[in-house]
Amino acid sequence: MNTLQGFWRLARPFWTSSEKVPALLLLAATILMNLGLVGVNILNNFWNLNFYNALQALDYDAFLISGGQFILLQVALTTFTVAAFHFQQKLTIRWLRWSITNTLQDWLKDQRYLLLQLDSPETDNPDQRVADDIDMFIVISLKLCLGLMTALVSLFSFLNILWNASGLVTIPFGTESLVIPGLLVWVALLYSIAGTGGAFWLGRALPGLNFLQQRREADFRFSLMRLREHAESIAQYRGEKAEMRTFASRLEAALQNFWELVKKQKIVLGYSTFYMRTATVIPMFIMAPQFFAGAFPLGRLTQISAAFGEVHEAMAYLVRVFPQIAEWKSVVDRLTSFQNRLDALSSNSGVNIRHQPHAFEIKKLNLWLPDGKKTLLRDFSLQLTPGDSLLIRAPSGFGKSTMIRAVCGLWKHASGSAAYDTENALILAQKPYFPLGRLRDILWYPQIADADNDPALSHALQRFELGHLIEQLDSETDWSKKLSIGEQQRCSFVRAVLRKPKILFLDESTSALDENAETLCYRYLREELPDTILISIGHRASLEQFHSRILELDKDTNALSLASREALA
Template sequence: MHTLRNFWRLARPFWTSEQKYPALLLLVATVLMTLCLVGVNILTNFWNLHFYNALQDKDYAGFLLGGLQFILLQVGTAAFTVGAFHFQQKLTLRWRRWATCNMLDQWLGSQRYQKLKLTETDVDNPDQRIAEDIDLFIVKSLKLSLGLLTSVVSLFSFLHILWQASGLVSVPFAGESVVIPGLLVWIALVYALLGTGLAFWLGRALPRLNFMQQRREADFRFSLMRLRENADSVAQYRGEATENARFNQRLEAALENFWTLVKTQKLIMGYSTFYLRSATVIPMFIMAPQFFAGAFPLGRLTQISAAFGEVHSAIAYLVEVFPELSAWKSVIDRLIGFQERLDKVEVKSNVVVGQQPKGLQIKDLDIWLPNGRRLLNSFNLSLEPGDSLLISAPSGYGKSTLIRTVTGLWPHARGCASYDRERALTLSQKPYLPLGSLREALWYPNQPDRDADAALRLHMHHVGLQHLSEQLDDELDWSQILSVGEQQRCAFVRALLARPAVLFLDESSSALDAANEARCYQLLKQTLPETILISVGHNASLERLHWQVLELQSEAQWVHRKVMQPV
């Protein structure tokens, strides 16, 4: 029941969304096709009766008619199978598109992707949850639910045939023949329940093993991606042997769990194959005495045997799909875990960030770490348009955390901050260059303006990137092609194009030499004279490029001083 509640929690948003009516139409069409397939199975069951009776009676005309009926039944089976597949896949496509976009909106909304990274460190591979697990959840949910529907309808459709056939079976008792009403039905029920219970007991470890397999496969894949992203650093350290050892360790963990999973699946596979196939001969052995006594013809025996198989298969449906059922449960567990973390992450900071057209004001700001250690107490700051502030401190004193707090990314804080949030921009130490053309990377997060190409090339020239001005339309992985220094200069071009009212620079010139650093800052001052610059850095050369310096000290203390007009 817990898994079903989690299933409905994941499925309910789609089935109550604006997509519910077209989705319901597709679901109804899929169900109708499925019911038609059950109808064909019922007709096939009666076809068994007449066709095998014709064989027993050596009725050639009846045999030919049965052959024609068989062809028509197969055409119907093929048509309804294709129809069910078509509507089911259209429903899967619509559901996956909505569910993926919905989870992306939650993940990206209120910058949860960043806050999860800061506060929920045990969230593994959100990319897999969104890209793979949603698809598995939808595909398996539809397959299992439609299979269950087919089993239920088949059960009640063939139950009547099997119940009537039970009247043909007599059991010797006290010297008399006794007819037990519904004997074949009760045998099918008991056999299915015992088999289902044993299957669940044998495969009780499958959900956990499937969960761990997906996690370890994702960890191995992510470690390969990390090497690609940091190829230069690994090559400079000559860390190939260490990386290879780590890859092998993660691969062995995945393969070890995989083999444990295979051993459990082998046990389930062998048991279920024997269990399901053995059911086909049970009714024949039960009814053999009456058949050989001439109580009913061969066609009737074949029909009853097929009906028993359908009823038993319907009751034992969970045994047949148990491996998929366990995989479905592990997918639900992974998705519900990710959803709970998305719901739990602190979206709103205790810092009230207000909007004001000019200047920047910080009042009564308190910042602390998750372990309770204080970084700042009752911090106040006021900056006017055109001011520049350098935040200086040893590592670990909260320089970058102060930037995150003021921009609303750090949850462990309280106080007030006001500035023009709509026109604020942050440049980090490692700039983000999205996949695509260089023009798109330089304009990010805004859309490129081709009418401003002349200004773009001029800014590139001023920061020393003129050698890239003819590659603006080249779509490459620029984060792997450009050096860190070139990437940081790209970020300065991005700031010059965006023209923010407040610009936060979090060690964004750390890879530049003193001359290039000074040139980039002077360019900001000249091009954006009204922009407030707030920099974080260690280099002593930065101090002469700012009007004011904020020195963070231990025990949540600070010193705020003004310096001479920057160079």
């Protein structure tokens, strides 16, 4: 029941969205085509009766007529099959586009992508949930639901044919006899119940193994991806053997689980194959005595056999698709788990942040580690006005970067309040983020590049000694690999000048620059943004000249002290 509830939770948003009308029309068209296929199968059943009767009677004219009917039936079968595929794929694409877009928006909302990484590290590979699992969920769900509907329609359509064709079957018991109407219907029912129960019992471990296999394979792919992302660092450490040990360990874990999966699938496959094969001859053996006694012609025997096959196949639908059901269940479990984690994330950062356009203020800020065992900062307050600049200095591990995260709503293990121009705040990190695309788009990120501001962009690049990049603004390459860390940090200063924020946080954003380059960056930054509040984190004494106030750790009291630069001179 939990899986069905999870399925409905995942599917309902699409079927109640603005896409529901075209989606329902496509679904209706797909269902109609599948019903057409059932109708063709019914006609084909009666074709069997006439065709084999014609063969037995050596009626050549009836044989030729049956041949023409066969061609028409195959044309109809092909038409309905292709049309059903067409409408189902159009529905799949529409559902897939909506679901992925909606899930991405949900993932990006309130910076959940970051909170998920910080607070729910056990959520494995959320990118795979979006890229792979949604696709699998939609494809398998449609296939199973439409298949089940077709099976039910076929079942009720052929039950009447099989019941009437079976007639009254007499089973002798000594001097008495038992007359059973529609015997083959009861045989098909009992055989299907036994087969379905056996398949579910033998394959009960498959959903869990499928779930684990997806995780093992994703972990292996992730380790390979890290090799590509950190190739230079690994080469500098000569860490090839260590990486190979990691690869081998994760590959072995995936293969061991895969073998456990194969062993279970092997049992289910053998059972299903034997079960489906034996079903084809059961009606022949049951009806053979009457046929050889001349009770009915060959055509009726083939009709009974075909009808039994349709009824049995419909009743045994769950047996045939059990491996897909197991895979579908694991996909539903993964997606609902991912959605539960997203819903459980609180949009509250811990710090009460409010918009204030003309100043920066912190009141009673407290920070602690996620486990709650260590307090990083207690009852800290601060007020800055436009044009102020603050340098924060403290030993590594004190929580300097965490302070900025908390004030910006990126760390929820905090309390207190912060007020500033939240719509015009920018963080320059030690390792700038360079998205995919043209250099022009990267420098304007996250805003859309404005070609009308090319003179300002070119001027900023020249001032930060990046003039050689002006001719490459429209080039697309992996700029995070092509540019040195120092060049990337200077590019982040270009971003700041273009954005003109009211509050600018600089988290060791000049760590890869020498003092001359650092001086150039801060001097030009202050010239271009004289009213911007600067809050810097750094260790170099050379940074003091660019800040009017300094916040540092008092080694004696282990507390933060705030002073002006002149007071410390």
